[in-house]
Amino acid sequence: MEWSSLKHAVVWFRGILRLHDNPPFFNAANRHELQTILPIYIIDEADYPNGFSNMGDKRRKFLYDSLIDLDQSLRDEYGQGLTVFQGNPSNLLRMIFQNLGPGPNYLFTDYMSEPWKREELDNIEVQINEIGAEMISFPAVNTILDIEETVMSEIYKNPKSMKDIQNILTHRLENGPEGIIVGDPLPAPKSISYDSSAIQKLNSETKISDQIVPLAELKRRSNLLGPSSYFPGGETEALRRLKNKVSERRDFVNSFSKPKTLSTNEAGLPSEPSTTGLSPYLSTGCLSPRTLWKEVTAANLGSKHTKPPTSLHGQLMFREMFHLLSRSVNNWDDDKGNSNCKPIEWGQSDPEALYAWESGMTGFPLIDAMMRQLSTTGWMHHLGRHAVSCFLTRGQLWQNWKHGRDVFERKLLDSDWAVNNGNWLWLAGVAPFSMPYYRVYNPCPDGKSSLNVDAANPEFIRHWVPELSSFPSKYIFEPHLAPIDVQESSKCIIGLDYPLPIVDRKESRRVNIDSFKKNLARIAGRN
DNA sequence: GGATCCGTTGTAGCT
DNA sequence: AAGCTACAACGGATC
Numbered sequence: 001m002e003w004s005s006l007k008h009a010v011v012w013f014r015g016i017l018r019l020h021d022n023p024p025f026f027n028a029a030n031r032h033e034l035q036t037i038l039p040i041y042i043i044d045e046a047d048y049p050n051g052f053s054n055m056g057d058k059r060r061k062f063l064y065d066s067l068i069d070l071d072q073s074l075r076d077e078y079g080q081g082l083t084v085f086q087g088n089p090s091n092l093l094r095m096i097f098q099n100l101g102p103g104p105n106y107l108f109t110d111y112m113s114e115p116w117k118r119e120e121l122d123n124i125e126v127q128i129n130e131i132g133a134e135m136i137s138f139p140a141v142n143t144i145l146d147i148e149e150t151v152m153s154e155i156y157k158n159p160k161s162m163k164d165i166q167n168i169l170t171h172r173l174e175n176g177p178e179g180i181i182v183g184d185p186l187p188a189p190k191s192i193s194y195d196s197s198a199i200q201k202l203n204s205e206t207k208i209s210d211q212i213v214p215l216a217e218l219k220r221r222s223n224l225l226g227p228s229s230y231f232p233g234g235e236t237e238a239l240r241r242l243k244n245k246v247s248e249r250r251d252f253v254n255s256f257s258k259p260k261t262l263s264t265n266e267a268g269l270p271s272e273p274s275t276t277g278l279s280p281y282l283s284t285g286c287l288s289p290r291t292l293w294k295e296v297t298a299a300n301l302g303s304k305h306t307k308p309p310t311s312l313h314g315q316l317m318f319r320e321m322f323h324l325l326s327r328s329v330n331n332w333d334d335d336k337g338n339s340n341c342k343p344i345e346w347g348q349s350d351p352e353a354l355y356a357w358e359s360g361m362t363g364f365p366l367i368d369a370m371m372r373q374l375s376t377t378g379w380m381h382h383l384g385r386h387a388v389s390c391f392l393t394r395g396q397l398w399q400n401w402k403h404g405r406d407v408f409e410r411k412l413l414d415s416d417w418a419v420n421n422g423n424w425l426w427l428a429g430v431a432p433f434s435m436p437y438y439r440v441y442n443p444c445p446d447g448k449s450s451l452n453v454d455a456a457n458p459e460f461i462r463h464w465v466p467e468l469s470s471f472p473s474k475y476i477f478e479p480h481l482a483p484i485d486v487q488e489s490s491k492c493i494i495g496l497d498y499p500l501p502i503v504d505r506k507e508s509r510r511v512n513i514d515s516f517k518k519n520l521a522r523i524a525g526r527n
Numbered sequence: 528g529g530a531t532c533c534g535t536t537g538t539a540g541c542t
Numbered sequence: 543a544a545g546c547t548a549c550a551a552c553g554g555a556t557c
Contacts, residue, residue, distance in 0.1 A: 309535035439536095
């Protein structure tokens with residue numbers, strides 16, 4: 001049969017790098033009139049702002065490994081792998097559909113709610129329609145709710161609390177004795193149609209084949225970026241972790257209470273967090289939030305269990321909340337024109353303070369340990385994120401939260417545009433749903449601090465700040481207070497081997513609370 | 528319609 | 543040593 005007379009579907013994996021619960025892939029596979037399903041991914045270096053231009057090495061490696069894993073799973077399950085391109089998605093897809101010849105041909109893909117992603121998909125739909133192809137996109141792929149439909153509904157109001165988001169979920173989903181019922185995730189398709197001449201034909205078109213990134217090249221790039229830390233990328237690892245940390249650990253799930261979790265594992269070692277560690281897999285699309293929700297529900301069934309906001313369901317609810325807000329609040333990632341951001345005057349940024357913060361050289365061991373862990377592994381515990389973001393903004397350094405947001409976006413494996421901006425808005429104290437500005441974390445936990453969960457474990461500091469590896473626990477959070485003979489015997493002279501604190505923590509706290517108060521008075525007076 | 532309550536996770540200093 | 547209080551007091555929902 002003449003190749004060009006067949007019907008083809010390109011399945012463009014955008015925010016979902018998995019086979020399970022993948023609506024575009026599942027639906028394409030079940031359209032039996034389609035002769036060829038061509039699974040593709042497009043690496044777009046110009047992607048803004050959550051993409052490659054802002055992507056640190058650890059995130060890149062996680063993505064490459066997820067693509068390598070997806071390719072392998074596709075080969076194992078269906079006999080045909082993933083074609084990875086690098087280039088401009090709009091140009092590439094136009095060329096691909098022109099090359100496929102007269103249709104009807106289809107583009108199956110997933111809807112993403114980020115503003116630039118919506119714009120991208122709108123443009124692509126117009127372009128491929130012009131050459132006779134049809135786009136079919138699927139919402140609610142990396143969130144539980146259909147973000148677009150929820151935000152557009154007449155009764156929608158911006159959620160600001162756990163209660164609000166629970167009400168939204170309750171209203172939009174069914175409810176049972178165990179609470180909110182989330183729809184079943186889709187299984188991986190049983191088989192896909194594939195005509196290998198399709199990829200051969202694309203390969204024969206140099207303009208297109210030049211932009212293919214072969215598997216060997218992906219592996220080379222991944223290897224160049226060094227070893228994985230806690231979290232190897234990919235769906236295979238996501239499902240393994242889901243099983244080991246959730247499905248097979250009902251007690252852990254049922255007693256999960258976020259504020260009580262630690263940066264370290266049960267043995268107190270920083271080799272594994274005490275949380276699930278599933279966030280990078282959710283943000284990269286290796287794990288469906290629906291699948292995770294169902295596993296948590298199954299663990300809860302018939303047992304006493306923690307409840308939102310501290311439970312695992314609660315964590316997923318906050319994720320939904322930030323995805324809704326990021327869609328409904330204009331300029332979600334800005335401090336100007338953002339109805340969820342109070343216009344605090346942060347003043348001129350201080351490059352030295354920013355550098356010290358990012359590189360883990362502030363002279364505050366807890367802050368530095370967390371920031372170095374972030375740089376090395378791409379992960380930081382939630383309470384660590386509280387500590388370092390409070391320190392950078394309203395707590396000690398009085399820097400605009402957007403600086404910290406950018407660092408997190410580049411370095412965190414679980415970086416997610418909606419969630420990352422939401423967390424910074426909250427922790428900087430500028431959002432309607434934030435912490436009160438005067439609740440400033442003590443960066444030097446003293447036994448009563450809420451940050452004490454990790455502070456109780458000086459080994460965490462000694463691991464990430466090896467300069468202090470011989471320091472006694474008594475002084476480890478404020479080493480400059482150690483007598484000089486203690487510094488000498490610990491082989492770490494503060495101010496020489498490890499920095500002096502870049503600010504007086506008590507004085508900066510006092511001044512900043514006062515500044516925040518004055519800013520709020522100014523803002524109130526202006527209205 | 529004014530008072531009251533509440534919000535995922537505070538700190539410092541005193542007894 | 544654990545528990546209390548002062549700190550300073552937002553802003554929307556509910557009553």
